[in-house]
Amino acid sequence: MGQIEWAMWANEQALASGLILVTGGIVATAGQFTSWWFGAYSIVAGVFICLLEYPRGKRRKGSTMERCGQKYLTKVVKVLGPLSRNYYIRAVLHLGLSVPAGFLLATILGTACLAIASSIYLLAAFHGEQWTPIEPKPKERPQVGGTIKQPPSNPPPRPPAEARKKSGEEEAAASAGVSGGPQENPVPVVDEVV
C-alpha cells in the first residue's frame, strides 16, 4: 500500500471531471437554462482543467505511458513552474474552480467529481509527490569509431589484440623471421615460392 502513487489517479479523475464540466456546460448554455452563465463558466473552466491535466507526470519508479501528443502541452505546463509542480496548489485550484459550477443543476456532477479529484491531489501532496515533466530522451547518436584511437599499424593478417600487446612488451625479437621495422610477426612467415 505504501508504494501507491496517488497523483496518477487524481490526474485521471481531474481530466474526466474537466470533460464532465464541459459537457454539462454545453447542455446548460445551449438549453438556455436560467442562470446559464454558470454553464459558460464551466465550459471555460473545464477546458482549462483538461489542458492543465493532459500531460501525465512522470512516475517515481518505472516507465510512464505518455498520452498521445502530450509533449507540446508538457512544455507549456512546465513554464508555470512551481504552480504546476506542487500538488497542494493544484488541490486548492481544483477546489476553487469547482465551487461556482455547483450552482447550476447541469454542472453539479462536475463539481462533485472535481472535488473528489482535489481531495486525492491533497492526499498525493501529503505523500510528498510532485509533478515532473516527461522529458524526451536525447537521442544517443551511435559513436562511430569512438573506441578506435588509431588506425592499425600492421597490415592483415593481424593477430588478436592480446598477442599484439604481448609482442610489444617483449624487448627482444626472438623469432628468426623478424626483420624489424613496422611489421613484427609473432609467427615466422615463410614465403613459399614454387
Place this chain on the structure above:
Amino acid sequence: MLGLGLCLSRASASVLNLNCSLILLPMCRTLLAYLRGSQKVPSRRTRRLLDKSRTFHITCGVTICIFSGVHVAAHLVNALNFSVNYSEDFVELNAARYRDESIFFPFSQDPRKLLFTTVPGLTGVCMVLVLFLMITASTYAIRVSNYDIFWYTHNLFFVFYMLLMLHVSGGLLKYQTNLDTHPPGCINLNGTHYQNIHLQDYLSEHFRESFPEGFEKPDELTQKRFVKICMEEPRFQANFPQTWLWISGPLCLYCAERLYRCIRSNKPVTIISVIRHPSDVMEIRMVKENFKARPGQYIILHCPSVSALENHPFTLTMCPTKTKATFGVHLKIVGDWTERFRDLLLPPSSQDSEILPFIQSRNYPKLYIDGPFGSPFEESLNYEVSLCVAGGIGVTPFASILNTLLDDWEPYKLRRLYFIWVCRDIQSFRWFADLLCVLHNKFWQENRPDYVNIQLYLSQTDGIQKIIGEKYQALNSRLFIGRPRWKLLFDEIAKCNRGKTVGVFCCGPSSISKTLHKLSNRNNSYGTRFEYNKESFS
C-alpha cells in the same frame, strides 16, 4: 408531463439493467474453470469464447458508463419537467410538491432539493460518484502502474449494487391500476372542469375532427368505443422494480462463488521445498489436500506475513498427478511483494546454497492459495499439432504442459508440439533445461523423436556464453542466437502439417503476440489452419 426525457431515461435504464446483470458473470472464475474442463462444453469454439471473458466484462463496463450518462442527463431534464409541468389533475403522479418548485429562482436550492430528498435521487447521485471512482481507476495506465488502486476501488462494486437496489425502490414511476374503469381519454362527468359544460357541446367541440363521414347523431357516440365515461377516479401504483429480478440472479451466483473460494482457500498449503534459480526466479513446491489442477491453469497466492491484502496470480508449472501430489510455481522477483516473499522464504544468510535443507520448513510463513482458474493454454493438449511460443518467464504455462507430457502423453489428442522459447539471458534457460532434456530423451527412447520440437532463441547476446551447460547437449544444438523469424517458422510448420489445424499459443510480450496473431490469420498454400488462442493479461 415528461415527454422525451422519460423515454430516454427508461430506455437507458433497461440497458443498464441488462448490463449490470451480465457484467458479474465473467467474473465467476471458478464457474468458468469448471465449464472449461467439463464434458458439458464439447465444442472448442465455445471454450474459446470463455477466453474472452475479461474483454466481455470491460465491454459491459463501458456500456454501463455510457448509458449511465444518458440516464443521468435524461433524469435531470425530468427533474426540470416534473415541476414545470406539474399536473393538478393527477396529483399522485407528481414528484414535485407544488408547481414551479424548481429553477425559476436563480439561486434557489430547489432543484437540488428534488434531487437529494427523494430516495432515487440521493442513491442515484451516490451511484454516479461510485461509478466515477471506479472508472477513473480502471484505465489501462492505472492498471499497469498501480494495480492496487484499481483493485481496491473496483471492490466498491458491492456498494454500487446495494445502492442500485435502493434506487429502484423509490416508487417514482407509477402505472394506473384501474384501467378498465378509467380508460385513457375518457371524460369525467363529475369533474370540476366539465361541470358546466353540456355533454353534447363538449363532444361536438372536441371530437369534431374524429367524426367519420356520414355520422350525424352525437348521441350515439356515448355508446361507441372511442368515447367513454369515467366511472371513478384513476388510481396509481408504483411499478414493481424490475431491476431486482435482473440483478439478483448474477449477484447471488457471484456471492456464492466468492464464499466457495473463501472456504476452499482457508486451509494453508504445506511448502515442501524452495529452490533458487538464476535470473531472479524462485520455485516453490507444495502440497495441499484435495487439490486438483489441469496443466495450464493458474493459482492466486496469498501470504499474510508479506501483505494482508494483496493477492497475486501465478501459473502452475507442475500439476498434481495421480501418483504425485506435489505441485509448484515459478515466481520471478519483480516488485515489492515478490521481494519480501523471497526474503521470507530464502533468508539472505543462506543465499549461497541452492536448496534449503528440509529442517528449515518449520519456519516457512503460512501460504494460502485460491484456485485453480482456467486459461486458454489448457487447450494446447486438445489440438493435434500445437505451436507454443514463450517469452522469458512466460514459459510457465508450457512448463506444466511439458511436465504432464513427461508423465503420460497418450491420453491426450496432441501428437506434435513445437516449443519456441525466447529469452534475453542465457541463464534463464536453466529454469527448465532439465525438464526439456528429460522429455527429449524420453521421446527418443519411445521412438517418437518428432513429438516435441524444441527451439531456443537468445535474443540479446554479449557473445560470451554460447552454451547453456555441458550436460545439456540436446539443448545446445537447438539454441539459436537472435530473434526468431516467424514467417519462416510458420511456413515450415504449414508444410510439415498439411491440411491440419494447428493451435498457436503465446505467452510473452505483446509485440510477439501481435505478430503471431497476424501470421495465424493469413492463408497459406498448404491448406493448414492456424488458430490463435489469445490470453489477456491486465
